[in-house]
Amino acid sequence: MTGEGSAGERDILVVGGGLAGLACAAALGARGWTVTLLESRNRLGGRASSFRDAQTGEWLDNCQHVSLGCCTNFTRFCQMVGIADLFHREDELIFIGPEGTRHVFAASSFPAPLHLAPAFARLSYLSWSDRWHLSRGLRALAGTPSERLEGLPFDRWLADQHQPPRVIELFWHVVLVSALSETVDRLDAAHARKVFVDAFLTHRAGWEVWLPTVPLERLYGGELLGWLAGHGVAVRLNAGVRTLARGQEGVQVTLRDGTTCRASRVVLAVPSHLVPDLAPELAPRWSAVEGPGQIETAPISSVHLWYDREITPDRHVTFVGQTSQWLFNRERIQGRPVGPEESAAGGGEERSSSGWYGQVVISASHHAAARPAQETIDTVAGELARLLPGARSARLLRARMVTEHRAVIAVLPGADRHRPGVRTDVPGLYLAGDWVQTGWPSTMEGAVRSGWLAAEAVLEDAGTGERLLAEDLPVSRLSKWLLRL
Ligand SMILES: Cc1cc2nc3c(=O)[nH]c(=O)nc-3n(C[C@H](O)[C@H](O)[C@H](O)COP(=O)(O)OP(=O)(O)OC[C@H]3O[C@@H](n4cnc5c(N)ncnc54)[C@H](O)[C@@H]3O)c2cc1C
Structure with missing residues (x-):
């Protein structure tokens, strides 16, 4: 310059x-x-990015940011600039079903795309019939070329595939709203396909979650x-x-x-x-x-919560069928001591100073963003108390909600042409x-x-052309054969 x-x-x-x-x-x-x-x-x-908490002076992230194993360029960028070691790779996800049942979602030793099949099969909040419809739906989605899905609202595709409402609400919606911050009725079906193909069906590591520490x-x-x-x-x-x-x-x-x-x-x-x-x-x-x-955008809200004790020993929790979508245990993710008395059931000793800090993320938060923040905070605190044993005896010391109104661009049907x-x-x-x-x-x-x-x-x-983009994760041989990916 x-x-x-x-x-x-x-x-x-x-x-x-x-x-x-x-x-x-x-x-x-x-x-x-x-x-x-x-x-x-x-x-x-x-x-x-982060902002300074006025009360403690600590840096708080505007919202928990996670990456996935399939994000090969982001990973390469972090390696290139020397920050890759500052992430924790999660090889299991904790799902809390609508009634509070805890499910550990982890890969089996099978190659992709079967590596997660046992984990899907164990989601007991879906009936066996629901799980059968789900596996049919996943297979059909993978087998439909993207070009045939572009511009199609994903709820229409789900209806065409006879996906039961409970499977839509407790599976498709849960995954897609977290990944794309849109509800299934507002999503381009080609983008929905990409999430499942890249994260779940191509390579064993595609779905693993990377959390900054x-x-x-x-x-x-x-x-x-x-x-x-x-x-x-x-x-x-x-x-x-x-x-x-x-x-x-x-x-x-x-x-x-x-x-x-x-x-x-x-x-x-x-x-x-x-x-x-x-x-x-x-x-x-x-x-x-x-x-x-x-280009339209979609909001994401984060509810920052301080309790007088740890409310779960898990680093993160995914809630199914609630306003709260993900809970991130920032103390554990950042490797901060939470007290020696923490039990496996959650709920530790009373903490002094600012208390235990966690963050609940609500993607596609159109509804939450339109009502008073305190109402959403009360809903979230109520859900945590109902679903996490450790939260029942804990006292909420303070909470604040941050909404980014233009968090991401909305992948509405046909939006890519803009x-x-x-x-x-x-x-x-x-x-x-x-x-x-x-x-x-x-x-x-x-x-x-x-x-x-x-x-x-x-x-x-400038005459020095060079390819910089990283390759996608390789498609497993079985995925190529079974799903024609
Ligand atoms: C709440 C929230 C949660 C999210 N969660 C995730 C997640 O979990 N995983 C994920 O992968 N993505 C997530 N995202 C999306 C992700 O943050 C964005 O896709 C990404 O950071 C966008 O980067 P960008 O560089 O394109 O744009 P931006 O990050 O918006 O960067 C643009 C920059 O330009 C600067 N700027 C603006 N005007 C000017 C000017 N006139 N002069 C100079 N500079 C200017 C801005 O200050 C800003 O720093 C989330 C986003 C939000 C808001």
Whole structure:
């Protein structure tokens, strides 16, 4: 980037320090480019970030962020920048059925796609007939090519497959609302298929959950800053961009403080709704179909809870058929001592200071976001007391709810046609973000993919094309044979 004179051929400016911008900056910095990353806030991480709790001064994540084994680009990014060791890999999930029964969901020794079959078969809150319908449904979904599902509402596909309402409510909905933050009636069936194929049916490790063991602030802030500085990336925080425009040599950038600079290439990696104001020259290209103005978003809420004691010894719990969807035991995930007297049944000794801290996540929280926060907190606390023995005797010390109204883009039927690619009509200007065309829903994996796709386009235009995207997990031989994947 230059303030005066001509912009350097291998200078690049990345606007936005979320995972898309970070992945793009890291990839180009590692290839010898001089990268300047402009972030409007005083920290990196974008939607995957933390805030300071006023009472304890601790960093709390805006919401628990999890990744899956099938997110190969996110994993590679973490390995590349040296933060992969700061995740815990869960090889079992704890499901609490509607009546409070605890199920451990873990892979058997069978190869994919049969590795999870015994775990599905043990979900006793579904009848044997329900489980039979479920296995038929999974097989039919895998066997339907994506192209035939694109644009189809997933509830219509489920009805066509005669999936019983209880299976829809207690299985399909539970998995999809967590993965895509949308309800089955609002989901594109092709995206629903992708979740099941990538996570459950292709490879043994696809479904494993990766949990960060440190606050996101440290993961994408403190830990990353050193790596970026050592790889040619200059990070400028509190450097909001006001506009981008086509310049004589590259792209002219005006910051909110009025200063201007030029770069031969700029990657705009901000959320979709901000793009039209930041880069008005792009607007004419975006017709009524393609473009960020057409992209809808979905909310995710997190309820942060402090109890006077630990309410479950599990690191995480998935609730079936409740308002609360996931509970994350932050003390255990972060490896903090919870007291020696913790019993296997949960419920430990009374804790001093701020108490035991956990987080309940509610995806697709349209309903929760529209009513007073206290009502949702009361519902969540009531569910925990009903479903977790350890919560019954525990005292809720305090709670707060945080809702991100534009948490992710909504993968509504046909919504993918609104997502533009990384190239634009303005020479030298590229797009990145979890909302561009990546083939993935709006996730950390989607964001990293977009950043690397933008970096691939930059490298290609500079004459040094290189593939940056990681391969997907390999499809097991049995999945190829049984499911034709
Ligand atoms: C509550 C919640 C829970 C989620 N849970 C998960 C999960 O469990 N797993 C998962 O994979 N994904 C999850 N996601 C989605 C994931 O966080 C996003 O898909 C991903 O972080 C998006 O990254 P991004 O870089 O595309 O966008 P962003 O993170 O939005 O980054 C854009 C950046 O641009 C900056 N910016 C904006 N305007 C300007 C400007 N004018 N000048 C300079 N900078 C600017 C912003 O401050 C921000 O840092 C969740 C999201 C939310 C909100």
